[in-house]
Amino acid sequence: MKNLLILVLIFISLQVKADNYQLVGKRQYIYNEKGLRTQKISFDSEGRTEKKVLYFYDSKGNKIRTEKYLGNDTLLAVYNYRFNDKNEKINSFKTDWAKNKKSSKLYFYNDKEQNFKSEYYTGANLIKKVEYEFDKFGNQTKYATYNAKGEQTSLFYTENKYDNKGRLSKKYKRNNKGVLEKEYQYNYNNKSQVTSSITIYHDGKRANSKRVYTFDSKGRKTGFDNFVSAIAKK
Structure with a gap:
């Protein structure tokens, strides 16, 4: 074997x-004078702008708003975020202008400040729940989704491999059957x-x-x- x-x-x-x-x-990334990423621009192979994403921050450097546009500046969606006193993102609110739909998401953290669970809502109705597990390096090892009734709808495992410097070199994603x-x-x-x-x-x-x-x-990723x-x- x-x-x-x-x-x-x-x-x-x-x-x-x-x-x-x-x-x-x-893809191109643009930063402000504080080193915060303010734009993400996607181009096709001919250099034409396909999509553009704008990011906005509070005085603590937390990303509090995201705006997504098509290349012709048509607004697609707006995300607003809330943070707790630990600067952990606890809520996100999405307005999908393309589908005329609103939704939200709750984030939950463990004692290692890892987002181990997320809940997705449309209005006040729970749509799905996602739970995560992590290895000692903080990389995800398990991803499980559940419907509003608590029934598991998908399950994936990730095996992480590291090089001799402790850097993530490979990830293998398997389904619930291995x-x-x-x-x-x-x-x-x-x-x-x-x-x-x-x-x-x-x-x-x-x-x-x-x-x-x-x-x-400055070592900042400018695109790919x-x-x-x-x-x-x-």
């Missing part, structure tokens, strides 16, 4: 290298910044994708180029 697993991993590695990736879009559905790979520079990441879809429903990141002189595999999925 162990030898079979090794062969599978080798095949996956060779497959990723063989993939002919093509550019499908770019079937591998998605894999993430991360590459770093000598400053421990993620320079590129690859997402491999094992269910064959989507093409593999890759992101190549850029940074400014987004690629997808040109290899057709069956």
